[in-house]
Amino acid sequence: MAHAVRHASLGELPGAPPRLARALNRLTAPRTAPTSVLRAHRWLYEHSAGRIGHGMIGAPTLLLRTTGRRTGQLRCSALCYARDGDRFVLAASNDGADGNPAWFNNLVSDPSVELQVGRRRFSGRAAVLIPEDPDYQRLWRSMNATNHGRYDWYQSKTSRPIPLVMVTTTTASP
Numbered sequence: 029m030a031h032a033v034r035h036a037s038l039g040e041l042p043g044a045p046p047r048l049a050r051a052l053n054r055l056t057a058p059r060t061a062p063t064s065v066l067r068a069h070r071w072l073y074e075h076s077a078g079r080i081g082h083g084m085i086g087a088p089t090l091l092l093r094t095t096g097r098r099t100g101q102l103r104c105s106a107l108c109y110a111r112d113g114d115r116f117v118l119a120a121s122n123d124g125a126d127g128n129p130a131w132f133n134n135l136v137s138d139p140s141v142e143l144q145v146g147r148r149r150f151s152g153r154a155a156v157l158i159p160e161d162p163d164y165q166r167l168w169r170s171m172n173a174t175n176h177g178r179y180d181w182y183q184s185k186t187s188r189p190i191p192l193v194m195v196t197t198t199t200a201s202p
Contacts, residue, residue, distance in 0.1 A: 066106065069081060069089070069106055070091070070104065070105070070106035073089070073091055073106055073144075074091060074104060077147060078091075078144055078145075078146045078147035078148070079146075079147065081106070081146075082145065082146045087108045087174055087175045087176065088108065088109055088110075088145075088174065089106050089107065089108055089109070090106070090107060090109050090116065090143050090144060090145045091104055091105070091106055091107075091143070091144040092104070092105045092106075092107050092118065092131055092135075092141060092142075092143060092195075093141060093142040093143075093144070094131050094134035094135050094138070094141050095134060095137075095138045095140070096134055097133060097134050097136075097137035097138065103130070103131060103134060105129070105131040107119075107131075108171070108174060108175045109145075109171075109174070110167070110170040110171045110173075110174045112163075112167060112170070112194070114196075114197065115194050115195060115196050115197075116143060116145075116152070116194070116195040116197070117167050117170065117171055117192055117193070117194055117195075118171075118192065118193040118195065119168075119171045119175075119179050119182075119190055119191075119192055119193075120132035120190060120191045120192070120193060121178075121179055121182040121183075121190050122182075123182060123185075124181070124182035124183070124184070124185030124186045125185075125186065126186050126187070126188055127188075128188075128191070132156075132191065132193065135154040135193065136156065139153050139154040139155065140152075140153060140154075141153070141154050141195060143195060143197065150197040150198075150199065151197065151198045151199045152195040152196055152197040152198055153195070153196050153198060154193050154194070154195050155193070155194050155195075155196070156191050156192075156193055157191060157192040157193070157194055158189060158191055159189045164192060167192050167194075168192065171192065
C-alpha cells in the first residue's frame with residue numbers, strides 16, 4: 029500500500045515502473061532520453077490505451093492530439109505536463125531546438141485539441157503563453173520542477189523564448 033501511495037504523490041499511475049523511470053532520469057538529466065526511448069514510450073502509451081505510459085519516463089506525461097495544419101490528419105505527441113488547477117500546462121521546448129515543435133504549430137493553427145492522461149481523454153482548447161504573460165514565470169517554474177530541470181537546460185540551448193501552452197479542458201470521456 030505504501031508503494032502505491034508513493035506513486036500517487038509523484039503523479040504516477042499505479043503500475044508505472046518507478047525504478048526504470050528513476051534510472052532513466054538519472055542517466056539522462058538534464059538532457060532528454062534518446063529518441064528511440066521516447067518513440068517507444070509514445071507507442072506504448074497509445075497502444076495500451078493509457079494503461080502504460082503516464083509515469084513511465086519519470087515525469088507525468090500525457091498524449092496530445094492535434095490536427096495537422098497541412099494534412100488535416102490527427103497527430104499524437106507524448107509530452108510532460110504540469111497542472112494549474114484544472115488546466116494542463118505544456119512547454120513547446122522541442123528539446124531546445126531553434127524552431128517550435130510541429131505539435132505547437134498545429135495547435136496555433138487549430139487550438140482544439142484532445143488530451144489523454146492515463147486512460148482518460150479530454151477535449152480541450154489551447155492558448156499560448158509567452159514570457160511577457162503574467163503567469164508565465166510561475167508556470168515555467170512548475171513545468172521545470174515537474175521535468176527535473178530540463179526546461180531551463182532546453183532554454184539555455186536556444187535564443188527563441190520557449191512558449192508555454194495552457195489547455196483548458198471542455199469535456200471528458202471515461
